[in-house]
Every structure is written in structure tokens, then in C-alpha cells.
Amino acid sequence: MIRDHRNDALVLAGHGSTLNADSSLPTYRHGDAIRDRGIFAEVHEAFWKEEPHFRDVLRQVESERIYVVPNFISEGYFTEQVIPRELGLTGKVSRLDGREVIYCDPVGIHPSMTGVLLERAASVTGEAAPDPAATALFIVGHGTSLNQNSVKIIYEQVELIGQTGRYAECQAAFMEQEPLVSKWAELTKQPNVIVVPFFIADGLHSYEDIPVLLGITENVREHGFRNPTERGGRKLWYATAIGTEPMIADVILALVDRADENQRTVSSMAA
Amino acid sequence: MKINEPFLQWLREAGGAAVLGQLRISGKPGEWIIRHCDDGDEVVPDPHWRVAREWVKVAADGTYRPLKGEGNLAPGRALGPLDDRELLEALNVIYPTTVANGVLFRSGALRITPFAETAGRQTGMYRIVGTITPEQLDEVVAGVCERRCLKQRLWEPRAKVPELEGTAWPLLCPEACNLMVAACRAKIKGQPLTATED
Numbered sequence: 038m039i040r041d042h043r044n045d046a047l048v049l050a051g052h053g054s055t056l057n058a059d060s061s062l063p064t065y066r067h068g069d070a071i072r073d074r075g076i077f078a079e080v081h082e083a084f085w086k087e088e089p090h091f092r093d094v095l096r097q098v099e100s101e102r103i104y105v106v107p108n109f110i111s112e113g114y115f116t117e118q119v120i121p122r123e124l125g126l127t128g129k130v131s132r133l134d135g136r137e138v139i140y141c142d143p144v145g146i147h148p149s150m151t152g153v154l155l156e157r158a159a160s161v162t163g164e165a166a167p168d169p170a171a172t173a174l175f176i177v178g179h180g181t182s183l184n185q186n187s188v189k190i191i192y193e194q195v196e197l198i199g200q201t202g203r204y205a206e207c208q209a210a211f212m213e214q215e216p217l218v219s220k221w222a223e224l225t226k227q228p229n230v231i232v233v234p235f236f237i238a239d240g241l242h243s244y245e246d247i248p249v250l251l252g253i254t255e256n257v258r259e260h261g262f263r264n265p266t267e268r269g270g271r272k273l274w275y276a277t278a279i280g281t282e283p284m285i286a287d288v289i290l291a292l293v294d295r296a297d298e299n300q301r302t303v304s305s306m307a308a
Numbered sequence: 309m310k311i312n313e314p315f316l317q318w319l320r321e322a323g324g325a326a327v328l329g330q331l332r333i334s335g336k337p338g339e340w341i342i343r344h345c346d347d348g349d350e351v352v353p354d355p356h357w358r359v360a361r362e363w364v365k366v367a368a369d370g371t372y373r374p375l376k377g378e379g380n381l382a383p384g385r386a387l388g389p390l391d392d393r394e395l396l397e398a399l400n401v402i403y404p405t406t407v408a409n410g411v412l413f414r415s416g417a418l419r420i421t422p423f424a425e426t427a428g429r430q431t432g433m434y435r436i437v438g439t440i441t442p443e444q445l446d447e448v449v450a451g452v453c454e455r456r457c458l459k460q461r462l463w464e465p466r467a468k469v470p471e472l473e474g475t476a477w478p479l480l481c482p483e484a485c486n487l488m489v490a491a492c493r494a495k496i497k498g499q500p501l502t503a504t505e506d
């Protein structure tokens with residue numbers, strides 16, 4: 038870390054759910070990983086749909102400098118409107134009741150996500166890793182008109198992964214817009230396919246819907262699916278949501294560093 | 309703002325026999341034990357505070373508990389021995405912001421948000437909540453807050469005046485939660501109060 042945070046607090050802001058008990062799990066896991074490193078005086082998790090709510094969480098924070106990191110996949114409605122409004126933020130750095138609240142970028146947009154995606158792709162195939170020169174990697178998002186930022190982020194990551202040359206191909210695919218994930222077999226000719234969902238938690242979309250769209254199961258809850266699944270003489274591996282990857286804890290810390298760097302630049306410019 | 313120490317002081321003064329919602333806290337500094345009020349001392353406490361996240365997740369009948377103040381915390385679990393910090397972490401999981409709300413209320417610093425302000429702030433799918441009628445609000449308060457939640461509501465209608473004496477720590481609600489706001493949306497749309505969407 039570029040700054041000492043032993044007197045500071047970290048607040049991870051996630052979506053949460055009133056329907057799915059496991060939605061908040063990745064946010065808690067990353068929070069715990071950071072707690073265990075003893076970098077911050079306190080670590081808190083807060084949610085839109087679970088308690089503590091964004092609106093309330095700062096009341097239970099004692100530190101005078103507070104970093105808020107949205108555990109969201111892209112900028113959009115939640116990071117630009119809901120979180121700032123509910124926390125009462127006035128900008129990237131806010132003064133609230135004499136405390137300094139530093140609002141960081143969301144997890145999904147940090148450049149180090151490229152490494153996280155590659156790690157997830159490598160870990161899902163494990164020891165049976167296919168020849169990368171005969172493998173296509175798909176990064177899958179939801180894709181709606183609601184938030185085109187997440188679509189943009191996926192294309193950026195696809196570009197960056199393509200530049201590494203790690204796999205024969207890297208492509209974007211979506212649940213509800215072209216190119217459709219359900220057409221994966223037409224989108225690539227490679228004999229091996231790895232699919233990584235660009236979602237924060239294994240919610241309904243990444244856990245239940247995408248495997249059905251991929252055609253690797255009829256119903257995940259009843260039948261599960263195999264990794265790899267053989268389809269038309271080709272092998273397909275499906276990973277869990279990118280947000281469940283333990284490396285995200287490092288991404289969160291990198292976002293804190295980035296906010297500190299930005300602040301430093303701003304203050305040196307003002308000087 | 310000091311939140312934790314005033315609470316710990318209260319707890320020490322309660323002589324290790326405090327009640328907080330469905331929990332009772334016994335023991336002494338460094339050796340706090342959290343138990344369910346319906347359990348005796350035979351339940352073996354788990355020393356890891358993070359287990360509290362599993363505890364609060366599902367009710368005894370296996371259903372998910374999105375409302376932490378709901379009076380359906382399952383008996384049969386206990387946590388401890390916990391040090392001060394672990395105790396506070398566990399309480400922040402089981403009853404989020406309850407320690408802070410109580411401390412702030414006692415010092416007169418807890419801000420209470422009228423429902424109209426909460427409703428007026430909503431955007432997106434919850435913007436419609438700003439159009440709620442007093443009758444509809446009344447029904448949601450009765451059907452969600454008063455029927456399901458143990459918290460004492462500090463906002464109208466039918467705001468409560470909490471008791472601060474004794475060895476029970478208050479569970480306070482200074483502002484409508486998202487679950488209640490979502491129920492208002494359902495009410496306005498003529499759906500059942502439990503019709504939740506994420």
C-alpha cells in the first residue's frame with residue numbers, strides 16, 4: 038500500500054439480495070481476506086439489498102478516514118447514483134461530519150482484472166488444461182440497454198486478453214444481446230472453449246441461466262453440469278463468477294492505492 | 309465518533325447479563341458469550357465470530373432471512389469466547405448498526421429520517437414509492453415493520469419511544485430499510501407485500 042491505513046476504515050459496498058442468501062458471500066470473503074491482513078483498523082461490508090444498508094453503515098464506522106470500494110462490475114446506476122446518494126457523498130473525496138470519505142472506483146474496472154480473468158480461466162481447467170493455441174476464451178456479461186458500461190468493460194478486457202496472446206481467441210458474449218452466449222458453437226471453431234462469467238456473485242444469471250444457455254445442463258439445481266462438458270466433439274469449461282475469485286481482494290486494495298495516488302496528484306497540482 | 313467503547317462500558321455495567329434482540333450476552337471482557345434467548349447454557353459456543361454470518365442467513369425452517377431484525381433468528385447456536393472486537397464484529401453481523409444506533413440515540417445524536425424523506429430520495433424502480441398514500445403506508449408499516457420486525461421504529465406513523473433503562477439494549481430503526489421501501493412499491497402496484505425483486 039502506498040499509504041498507512043492502520044487508522045483507516047474500508048467499506049465494501051455490494052448489491053446483496055432479498056432473495057438469494059449467497060449473493061453477499063463474495064463481498065464478505067474479500068472483506069475477510071483484507072481483515073486477515075490487518076491493513077485497516079476496521080473493515081465493513083454494506084449492501085443495497087441487505088443490512089447494513091449503504092445508508093446506515095457509516096454510523097458504525099469509527100475511523101476518521103474511510104475508503105469506500107463498490108464491489109460492482111462497472112460504473113453505472115449503482116456506483117454513480119445509488120451509493121453516492123445513500124452515503125451522502127459529494128464527490129471523490131467527501132467531508133462528512135468531520136470525516137474524510139474517499140470514494141474509489143468499482144472493482145470491475147481496475148486494469149488488474151485482466152490477470153484475474155486469466156487466473157479464473159486457468160483454474161477452471163486445472164490439471165487438464167487444454168492447449169491454449171486450440172482454445173477460445175469467452176468473457177460473458179448480461180448485456181442489456183440498462184447498463185452499457187458493463188458491456189464496454191467486457192470488450193476492453195477481451196481486447197487486453199487478446200493482446201496477451203495467451204489463448205487462440207478471446208471473445209465477448211452476452212445473455213441478452215449479440216453476440217449471444219447461446220451461439221458459442223457458431224462463434225468459434227476452436228476445439229476447446231473456456232467461459233468465464235463477468236459477474237460479481239454466482240446469482241441466478243451466472244449460476245443458473247448461463248449454463249442452460251450454453252447447453253451444458255437443463256437445470257443446474259437438479260442436474261448440475263460437468264467440467265468439461267463435451268459438445269459436438271468439443272470441450273467446454275464453465276467457470277464461476279469472476280467476482281468470487283480470491284484475487285479480487287488485491288484488486289480492492291489496488292483501488293484504494295489508486296484513489297490515494299489520484300488524491301496526491303490533485304493536491305500536488307493545487308500546491 | 310466513538311461507538312464501540314460506550315457500548316462495551318454499558319455491557320460491563322450490565323454485569324454480563326445483557327439482552328439484545330433475540331440474543332443474550334454473558335461473560336466478561338475477553339470471554340463474551342452470545343446465546344439465543346431461547347437456549348440454555350448447554351449449547352456449545354463456536355469461537356469464530358464469522359460463523360454469525362451463517363447463523364443469520366436462514367431461519368429455523370430453512371428460509372432465507374433478508375430482514376435482520378425479524379424475530380426468527382434460529383436457536384441452537386452460540387458464539388464465544390469472544391474478545392471485545394470479535395463481539396462487536398459478531399453483533400454487527402447479527403444486528404447491523406444496532407450498537408451504533410443505540411449509542412447515538414443515548415447521546416441524542418441519532419438522526420431520525422421521516423418516511424417522506426426516504427421515499428422522496430428514491431430513484432429508478434423505487435421512484436414510485438414517493439407517490440404512496442398515508443393509508444398505503446399505514447398498511448405496509450403494519451404488515452412489514454409491526455408484523456415481522458423486532459426493531460422499534462423512531463419514525464412516523466406510530467413511532468415508538470424506546471426504553472433505555474435496564475439490561476436490554478434497544479433495537480432501533482431510525483430510517484425505513486430497503487425491504488420496507490420495496491414492500492411500499494409492491495403495495496402501490498397492488499402486489500403482495502412480500503413480492504420482492506432484486
Ligand code: SF4
Binds near residue numbers: 375377458481486
Ligand atoms: S423499516 Fe420496518 S422492517 Fe425495516 S428495519 Fe425498520 S422497522 Fe424493521
